[in-house]
Amino acid sequence: xxxxxxxxxxxxxxxxxxxxxxxxxxxxxxxxxxxxxxxxxxxxxxxxxxxxxxxxxxxxxxxxxxxxxxxxxxxxxxxxxxxxxxxxxxxxxxxxxxxxxxxxxxxxxxxxxxxxxxxxxxxxxxxxxxxxxxxxxxxxxxxxxxxxxxxxxxxxxxxxxxxxxxxxxxxxxxxxxxxxxxxxxxxxxxxxxxxxxxxxxxxxxxxxxxxxxxxxxxxxxxxxxxxxxxxxxxxxxxxxxxxxxxxxxxxxxxxxxxxxxxxxxxxxxxxxxxxxxxxxxxxxxxxxxxxxxxxxxxxxxxxxxxxxxxxxxxxxxxxxxxxxxxxxxxxxxxxxxxxxxxxxxxxxxxxxxxxxxxxxxxxxxxxxxxxxxxxxxxxxxxxxxxxxxxxxxxxxxxxxxxxxxxxxxxxxxxxxxxxxxxxxxxxxxxxxxxxxxxxxxxxxxxxxxxxxxxxxxxxx
Ligand code: FES
Ligand SMILES: [Fe+2]
Numbered sequence: 430x431x432x433x434x435x436x437x438x439x440x441x442x443x444x445x446x447x448x449x450x451x452x453x454x455x456x457x458x459x460x461x462x463x464x465x466x467x468x469x470x471x472x473x474x475x476x477x478x479x480x481x482x483x484x485x486x487x488x489x490x491x492x493x494x495x496x497x498x499x500x501x502x503x504x505x506x507x508x509x510x511x512x513x514x515x516x517x518x519x520x521x522x523x524x525x526x527x528x529x530x531x532x533x534x535x536x537x538x539x540x541x542x543x544x545x546x547x548x549x550x551x552x553x554x555x556x557x558x559x560x561x562x563x564x565x566x567x568x569x570x571x572x573x574x575x576x577x578x579x580x581x582x583x584x585x586x587x588x589x590x591x592x593x594x595x596x597x598x599x600x601x602x603x604x605x606x607x608x609x610x611x612x613x614x615x616x617x618x619x620x621x622x623x624x625x626x627x628x629x630x631x632x633x634x635x636x637x638x639x640x641x642x643x644x645x646x647x648x649x650x651x652x653x654x655x656x657x658x659x660x661x662x663x664x665x666x667x668x669x670x671x672x673x674x675x676x677x678x679x680x681x682x683x684x685x686x687x688x689x690x691x692x693x694x695x696x697x698x699x700x701x702x703x704x705x706x707x708x709x710x711x712x713x714x715x716x717x718x719x720x721x722x723x724x725x726x727x728x729x730x731x732x733x734x735x736x737x738x739x740x741x742x743x744x745x746x747x748x749x750x751x752x753x754x755x756x757x758x759x760x761x762x763x764x765x766x767x768x769x770x771x772x773x774x775x776x777x778x779x780x781x782x783x784x785x786x787x788x789x790x791x792x793x794x795x796x797x798x799x800x801x802x803x804x805x806x807x808x809x810x811x812x813x814x815x816x817x818x819x820x821x822x823x824x825x826x827x828x829x830x831x832x833x834x835x836x837x838x839x840x841x842x843x844x845x846x847x848x849x850x851x852x853x854x855x856x857x858x859x860x861x862x863x864x865x866x867x868x869x870x871x872x873x874x875x876x877x878x879x880x881x882x883x884x885x886x887x888x889x
Contacts, residue, residue, distance in 0.1 A: 441470075443855045450845045450879045452833040455826040457848065458627040464773040468497040471752065471854040473588040476595050478754040478767055479503045479513065481583050481781075483615055484794050489532045489547050493524075494586060496769060501575050502526045502536075503584045504547050511584045513577035514549040519570050529796060536572075545572050581756070582612045593860055602748045602756075602871040608738060609758050613731035615787035617684060617762075621800040622778045622808070622816065626823040628753070628770040629848065631778055634815045634822075635766065636749060636847070636874040639840040644814050647681065650674045662706040668698055668713065678759065681811035684782030687762035693720050714739060721760045730785040732761060745873045749843075751850060761785050774823060780812065836879075843874035846882060853884040 445454040445463055457463055479494035485505040493516060494501045500516035502525070516524045518538040525536040525545060535544040535552055544553035549572035557565065576587045578595040580603060585595050596603055624631050634640070642649050650670045651657070672694050678686040700716050702709040718735035725732035738744045748756045755766040765781040777800060801807060803816035825831065836844055850866050866882035 441855075441857045443852050446852050446855075447845060447848045449833075450849065451836040451838040451842075453836065453844065453848055454833050455831060458630050458823065458826055459773050461773055464770070466855050467770070467851070470857060471851060472496050473499070474592060474854055474860075475589075475752055476578075476585045476587045476592065476598050476750075478583045478750070479577070479586045481616060481795065482511070482579065483582070483792075484529060484796070485511070485584070486794055487531065490530075490794070491526055491532055491547075492529050492584075493526055499588065500524055501586050501588075502572075503577060503586065504532065504549075506548065511577050511579055512548055513575040513584070513586050514572035515575055517573070518543055518545075519551065519572065520554075525572065529794075543570075549574060580612075581606060582614060583754075591860060593864055597864065598867055599750050599871060600868055602750050605743050605745060606748060606756055606758070608733060608741075608743050610731055610733045611756060611758070611763070613785060613788065614763060614783035615785075615792075616795040617782040617784045617787065619782075619795050619798050620780045620808075621798045622780070622803055622805075622812070623771070623800040624776045624778055624803050624816065624819065625774060626776055626819045627774055628768050628776040629851070630819060630823055630826075631776040632749075632753065632768050632847070633844050634819050635755065636747075636843050637841045638875045639837060640818075644818060645681070645811060647677050647810070648674065650677070662704070662709065664702045664704075664709055667706075667709060668700075668702075671713065671717075672698070678811075681809055682764055682782070683809040684762060684784070685757060685764040686759045687784055689724070690721050690760040690762065693717070693724050696720070717760075718744075725761050725785055728786055729789070730761070732785060735760065747873055747875060749847070749871060749874055751847070751867050751870045838879045840876050842879035843870075843877040845879045846870050846877065847874075849882055849884070853882070856884075858884060 445456040445460060447453055477494070477496060479501060480492035480503050484492050485503065488505055488507045488509070491502050491504045494503060501513050502516045503511055503513045506512050516526060518525050518540065520538065520541060520543050523538050523540045525538050532547045535546055537544050542555050543551065546552050551570035554560070554565070554570065576590065576592070578585055580595055580599060587595070592598065650673050672691070675686045675691045675694050679688055679691050694717055697716055697720055700713070702712050715736055718739055722732055722735045735744065746757060746759060753768045757764045762782070762784040765783055767779045769777045771777055803820060808816060836842070847870055850863070850870050853863050853866055862884055866884050869880055869882055
């Protein structure tokens, strides 16, 4: 298969491209060559959330970020900015930093002791005069810089010098989450899962609501979703149903809807609601938004006005920052996900529970958790339900008679949009063509139809 680039660029082959938008070839989820192409043409060209800033609060604090075969070190600078460099000593390539820690005065390579300042500048070569001049050229001895920018309480890296700035690649996700003040959230807990599935397959289990009735029946609470024909609107039952839903989300994710916000909803049981169902729901939503906003503001939290956000249509509950960083805001708090491939059929999925107010507490900086297996009994109910299904899906894809996933173009269109954007990167399209497509994918994914990304035909 070849690429037809409409600017006449030389074609690059994308095997198993998505040619029919609502059909995803199965090989994309396990073929080693496809995985290698992603490592070569996708991951080095996209912005990736490398760490949360609270992991590296003090000057000299560093966090290593590993993506496929690339290791990047992110360091907090003296002016509390961040900088990043490739994790390879300029002598013979040894990694100069591992995991998390603090660089007191320099990173010292464990092999022969070359030294680098926290900004990556080489500050020491033992027995320097034993090297010939051409191996000591100025500037070539420093750790190789990596682009690093901050947004939303996180440091992001991009290995591509030609990529557009972070912010441009995160819209409209960034503006909406800024309005929701995502940057003032802090980690309540951080879990990790090793999943025996492809990274795209893992992501796709979380970007459609079509699976909810079958996979998460506890989240389907009829009264919350409107009335059956002939049914009379019962105000009390409606409030109870909404509280039950908020509680199910809280228990299901050990967060997402924070326990504080559930308690606030429970305190509003006696609120007066109009008799007409639509008006009653609007009043309930407004009352709860107001109460949650006021409760957090009184506590001194940096809290957005939820009522105002809802009025402006900015109260969305799910965001994918292409390719692999998710935020799921619910009232004051959020869950966040990050997915990284460990191999063609293995994924590291991290989950954060993020909340407000914690920045005032003295806390140890969060550290990467031990990765639990997908069937570990400690998983809260919602991820446990998803993690039970996806390994079965990964195995089923290998069936000889199974060729492609058939998507609902209405309900699962986001999966197609996401996959076709992956193809755009694999085809080597220039960033100016990818940027509008990125913005189509960085939106609320549930029940999204297949859309024209403007790169159609590029990957065939
Ligand atoms: S490899 Fe780093 S000092 Fe030799
Ligand atoms: Fe799910």
